[in-house]
Every structure is written in C-alpha cells, then in structure tokens.
Amino acid sequence: MKPALHPLEDDRLRELRRYGILDTDKEREFDELVEIASEICEAPVSVINFIDDSRQWFKAEVGLGVRSTPLETSLCGHAILQGDYIEIPDTLDDARMADNPLCTGDPGFRFYAGSVLKGPSGLPLGTLCVLDHKPRELSEHQRKVLRVLSRHIMRELDLRLALDQEQTLRREVDHRVKNSLSSIGALLSMKARRETDLAVRRALEDASGRIRSLSALHAELHELDGDDLVGLKSLFMRIESDLRQLLPDGIVLAITVSDDRVGPRLANSLVLIVNEFIANSAKHAFGSSSGSITVDIEVRSGRLTLVCRDDGTAGPTEAERAATNSGLGTRVIHSIASSMGMMPQWRASGRGMELKMVGAVASTAN
Structure with missing residues (x-):
C-alpha cells in the first residue's frame, strides 16, 4: 500500500526543505547515531530518513546500502502519519505493509520501529528507524533510546538552521553598514567641495577621511572567513x-x-x-x-x-x-x-x- 499524503503535505515539504538537509553528503555524526541505534536495538538495519515528495532519502544508514528508495515502497511514509512513535512487530500482519515488496521479499523486513523526526511546528519530516528480518518487539529501554536519539537529530538540525540564519543576517547587516558608511562618506565629501569656509571644508574633509577609514576597517573585520x-x-x-x-x-x-x-x-x-x-x-x-x-x-x-x-x-x-x-x-x-x-x-x-x-x-x- 502506498503511503497517504500528510494532511498538510505542502507545509510539511516546505519545512523539510527549509532545513537544507536533502542530498547532502554523509556525515560522521549522523552515521554514529544510526550505528548506536542499530547496536542498542539489536537490529541489522537502522536509518535516518526524510520523506520527500516522491522518495524517502537516507541521511545515514546501517545495513541498507542505498541513499534513497521510491515513496511507493516507503515504510516510513506510513510511520510519519502515526504520531511520535510507531512499532510494528510483524509487518505482514499490518495491512499497510503486508503487500510491500520490501517486506514480502527474501529476506524481507518483518519488523519496524521508528521515532518520528518533527520540526518546530510539529510537522513530521522523517524518522529514525530500525528494521529486522524477523518479527519481534523492542524493550522499553530500546524504545527510549530511539526517542532520545531522534530528539538529538532534530536538535542538531535546528542548531544548523539557526547558524545559517544568523550568518545570513550578519551578511545583510554588514552590507547595510557598508552602504551606510559609503553614503555618509560621499555626502561629507560633497559638502566639503561646496563649502567656501576653509576651516569648515577641512573639518568636513577630515570627517570624510575618518568615515572612509572606518568603512575599510569594517571590511577588514568581516572578510576574515573561509579556510x-x-x-x-x-x-x-x-x-x-x-x-x-x-x-x-x-x-x-x-x-x-x-x-x-x-x-x-x-x-x-x-x-x-x-x-x-x-x-x-x-x-x-x-x-x-x-x-x-x-x-x-x-x-x-x-x-x-x-x-x-x-x-x-x-x-x-x-x-x-x-x-x-x-x-x-x-x-x-x-x-x-x-x-x-x-x-x-x-x-x-x-x-x-x-x-x-x-x-x-x-x-x-x-
């Protein structure tokens, strides 16, 4: 069964893309989280995935070996519609997954547990999930670990988003300050050229020179970036x-x-x-x-x-x-x-x- 769309699908996709996580390179901090989930939950497969408009994309995975799969066969596409956490002891007993080739194949995924990754608005973006080839259940400790790790993933993504926004704001402020200083310097220079009083003209020229120097210093302070x-x-x-x-x-x-x-x-x-x-x-x-x-x-x-x-x-x-x-x-x-x-x-x-x-x-x- 193909997963249904979220009732607020357009808003959900907009929030997902705001994080800029799709199609990024593999990163060790996320790889380590799926390794921990796999080990503690004693599951051969663990995935951090995000549900796009036509695919589920994997930021990190253990035991899967691919970076994306079609939405039609997505188990997590169902999971994000079910609240904060979903556990399916036997996928072949679940109407949503009983005909899924990922579950009916050999070896198929017979067990699924996922903690939903949600943005600040509460909209689901994806899951941290574990899968097994045999029916089973997680212990309370294992379920708690999945929930904690999923919150850690979202904290990391929120921090990155905040840093990106701060850097964008900084660039905008720098641009505005640079333009303001240039405008003030030009205005003072213009007034100095029109001033007939020699003392006043010298004062305006001195102020214009100081503004230009301040502008140059501002540029020095804010161009020190990169590697x-x-x-x-x-x-x-x-x-x-x-x-x-x-x-x-x-x-x-x-x-x-x-x-x-x-x-x-x-x-x-x-x-x-x-x-x-x-x-x-x-x-x-x-x-x-x-x-x-x-x-x-x-x-x-x-x-x-x-x-x-x-x-x-x-x-x-x-x-x-x-x-x-x-x-x-x-x-x-x-x-x-x-x-x-x-x-x-x-x-x-x-x-x-x-x-x-x-x-x-x-x-x-x-």
Whole structure:
C-alpha cells in the first residue's frame, strides 16, 4: 500500500526543505547515531530518513546500502502519519505493509520501529528507524533510546538552521553598514567641495577621511572567513593604517606583528581585541593631551603573546575596573579571550594601561 499524503503535505515539504538537509553528503555524526541505534536495538538495519515528495532519502544508514528508495515502497511514509512513535512487530500482519515488496521479499523486513523526526511546528519530516528480518518487539529501554536519539537529530538540525540564519543576517547587516558608511562618506565629501569656509571644508574633509577609514576597517573585520590562512603582518599593516585615520591628533599608534599565518578565527579575534583596546585608550587614557599606543603580537609554535599598552593616566583603579569587565569594551575583550581559552591580564600604575594575553593557540588553523 502506498503511503497517504500528510494532511498538510505542502507545509510539511516546505519545512523539510527549509532545513537544507536533502542530498547532502554523509556525515560522521549522523552515521554514529544510526550505528548506536542499530547496536542498542539489536537490529541489522537502522536509518535516518526524510520523506520527500516522491522518495524517502537516507541521511545515514546501517545495513541498507542505498541513499534513497521510491515513496511507493516507503515504510516510513506510513510511520510519519502515526504520531511520535510507531512499532510494528510483524509487518505482514499490518495491512499497510503486508503487500510491500520490501517486506514480502527474501529476506524481507518483518519488523519496524521508528521515532518520528518533527520540526518546530510539529510537522513530521522523517524518522529514525530500525528494521529486522524477523518479527519481534523492542524493550522499553530500546524504545527510549530511539526517542532520545531522534530528539538529538532534530536538535542538531535546528542548531544548523539557526547558524545559517544568523550568518545570513550578519551578511545583510554588514552590507547595510557598508552602504551606510559609503553614503555618509560621499555626502561629507560633497559638502566639503561646496563649502567656501576653509576651516569648515577641512573639518568636513577630515570627517570624510575618518568615515572612509572606518568603512575599510569594517571590511577588514568581516572578510576574515573561509579556510585560507591569514598573514598577520600584512593584515595588521592595513588595520594600523585604517586605525590611525580614526585616532585624534596627537595620539601615535605603533603595531608590531610577527610574520605568521593563522586561521581566520584567530586573526579575527586578534583584530577585535586590538581594536577595542585602541578605542578605549583613545577615549579614556589621554584626556586632551597627546600620547602613544603600542601593540605587540607574536605567534610562535602554537603560542600567542599579545601585549597592548598606552602611556596615558590609568592607574590601579582603572586596571581593577578593566579586570572586572565594568565597561563594554573590556567585556568584549574578556568574552573574546574566554572563547580563546585565555584570561586577559590588566596592569596600570599611573603611567598607562597594559593588556597582556599569553596562551596556546592553533596557529595554523581556524
């Protein structure tokens, strides 16, 4: 008997395709789940499958050897219409499967148990199932394992979907910020060309230059993706040039970086930390006076040493405040450092602030 369509079939298929799981490559984390289900349920066949419009497609399988079968012979096509869990001790005693060639053949599937995979709306997408060539029943423990593993599968798929959506949103926000900065810079340049007062024109040109530098820095921060290694020296030469344009007159910036190539995740973390330290120093360290900010970065044999200093007026009180994450900038630095498995060290004695981070990193990987 061919499985009937779900009452909300169009909605169900729409939700299935939203996950983008169909026709993806085999993955070890899913392969391991069917192996666990097969072993614990003592079943020769175990499958993670999704019911498409004309086929059932297998993300992972043990004991089957194919990636899809026609919907006409799908056992799971019946299962997704039956609630959260279905168990059929003998398929030849079930009217829906008694004439199915997968059950009547030799060796046919005489036993079926499946836990339905459901999306957030409750619509069924497929099953995690086990099959055997002889009639039987599962124990309560085995049934519980199938249900737990099916929930784990959906949590993994939901997490992947959320990450994809977050990345899409990030790209859209980046695009909008880039366009906004470009528009503001162009508007300031236009006003500067039309301004007859020399002092005002210079102020507008300076603001336009700072906006262009900020736009370039934004691009640097958000282009560090993919698997290619990043040259730290060339990266921070560009970052230094952009940041200098944003600093007030009288503040000198010097960044020294070892000539290492690292993964984009580490490079991005270093850029964000350095940017936050420099921004905090420019705002709070010097008042109306001049000063200097130095940054030293070295990655050698999988070990990072990062030292950021300014020669402003910070003392022990400011260092303690930084160590307790009292400001947004220091919270950002601590959060990034924590993701790197490091603890920022803050020190100040009245002649400026120092941030130091030392620890092991994957110097040539993400």
